[in-house]
Amino acid sequence: MQHRKSESLVEGLCFGEGPRWRNGRLWFSDMYGYKIFSVDLAGEIETITEVPKQPSGLGWLPNGDLLFVSMLDRRIMRLGPDGTKVHSDLSELIEHPCNDMIVDAVGNAYVGNYGFDLDLVMKGEGRPQETHLVCVTPEGDAFKVGDPLLFPNGMVITPDGGTLIVAETFGARLTAFDLSASGELTNGRIWASLEGIHPDGITLDADGAIWIASPRAKSVFRIAEGGQVLEAIELEQDCFACMLGGEDGKTLFMLTAGTFDGRESKERKTGRVEVVAVDVPKAGLP
Template sequence: MIDTLVGGLSFPEGPAVASDGAVWISELRAGAILRIGRDLAITRYATGGSPNGLAHAPDGTVWFCDQVTNAVRRLTPASSEINTILDRIDGEALAAPNDLAFGLEGDVFFTCPGQSRQDPTGYVCRLDSAGAAVKIADGLLFPNGICLSPDGRTIYVAETYGCRVLVGERNATSPIRLEPLFETPGPIGADGVALLPDGTVATCVYGSGLIRLYDPATRTINDIALPDRHPAGIATDPLGYWPLIVTGTATGVLLGVTL
C-alpha cells in the first residue's frame, strides 16, 4: 500500500524520520527544510541554496548537503540558525555534496557527485568528529544516496549513473573498497538508499518510478511500482508507521510505503 502523505512540494529530497516520528525533508528548488509532524503539520525553515540529503545529529540538529553552495551545512531547529560545517576538501571546493549519514562515533559520511554523470569523478568523504575530512572512495559515476548498517561498519552507496548500489566495509584507513551489490534499471538509476531492519537494502530508482528491494541473504530482488516516475529520497521509519518513506520529485509528493 502506498499513501500520499503530503503534496505540492518543490522537488522534495531527504528524507529522515526523527525519534518523535516527525519526517524531515528538503525542498531542493525552494531552498528550504521541512518538518512534517505525524499530524502532517508542516514547519518550514528557509536555508537558501539547494538543500538535498539530510540526517539528524545526536544533538538534535539537522545536517544537510547543499549542492549549490557546495557545502555540508547544519540547521539548529530551535533557533532556525544555519551554519556551514564544511565546504572544502584537499584545498578544493566540495563537488556538489548530495547525501549524508552519521556513524556511531559522530563521524559523517557524504557523497559528492559533482558533474560525474559521464566521467567517473564522483567521490565519498568522511568527516570525523574533530572536523577533519578525507576522501574514502572515488572514481564513481554520480554517487548519490548513502546509508550505514546499524553497527556502522558497512556503507551502502547508490551510484546513480552506474545503475547500481555499492557496498563496502569500513576500516581503520582510507580508502575503502566499494563493490557492486545489485543493479538497477537505467538509463538513470539508483538514487536514495536505505537499510530495512531485516537487512534488505532498498533503493528508489530515479526515472523508473520504482523501489528496488534486494535481500542479501537470498540474493533476490523485488520491485514496487510508485505513482511518481522520479523518486529521489528514501528512508526507513523507526517507529513503524510506514516501513519506507519516499520523496517523489516528478509530482512533488511525500509517500508512505507499506511492504
C-alpha cells in the same frame, strides 16, 4: 508480489530530497524550494530552516545538532541552539555540487557529489566522470575516502556500524565499503548490480534488503544483496528518495516529483511525500 498503493502525506513541494526519520517525524529537504521541513504522520508540516544554495542530505551529530548539505556552495552546515554555522567547506576538495549525506554514530558525515556537469551530460554534451565520497569529521575536517564512484548518491550504514553502502546512480549499482571508526572506507565491492535501475535514495530494512528510489522508473524497488528484485511498488510519478520510518519502522516514505528540472519544479510544484505500509521494518542508519 503484493500490490501496494501509496497515499500522499504532503503535496505542493518543488522537489523533495534527503528524507530522514527522527523523533516521530520525517525530515526532508525541498531542494528547489530552498527549505528543510519536518512532517508527522498526520501531515502537520514544520519549516526547519531556509537554505539559499539548495539543501539536500541531512543528518545529526551525537549532540543533536542538525547537519545539512548546501549543494551549490559545497558546504556542510550545522544548525544548533546558537543558530546556523558552516561546519565544513568542501569547495577545495570537489568541483561540482554536493548531494546526499549520511552521518554515522560518532558524527562522521559521508557526503556525495556529482563529479561532473550534470546538465551537460543530460544534454548529451559530456560524459559522466568518477568522483569520491568525502568524510567530514565531527570537528569539521574533511578528506576524500573510498574508491572512485559514478555519481555517489543515497547511502545506508548497517546496524553493526561496520558497512556503508552507497548508490552509484550512473553506475547502476550499489557499492559497499568496510567502515572504520576513523572514517576511512576500505574493501570496496559491488553489493548489487542493477540492470535497468539507476539508484538515487536508498533505505535499509531489518532483513538486509534495500529499498531503492529509481528516477524515470516510476517505481521503488526492494533489492536483495546480489541484485534480485524482491518487490516493486508502482507510482504515478518518479521517485527520487525513500526512507523507512513510522512508529513501527514499517512506513515507507517516498519523495516523488513530476520533473527534475529546477525551473519546472518551481513552477509546477508536483513534489510529494507519499507513504505506503510495508512488511519489514527499518534497520541501520539513517
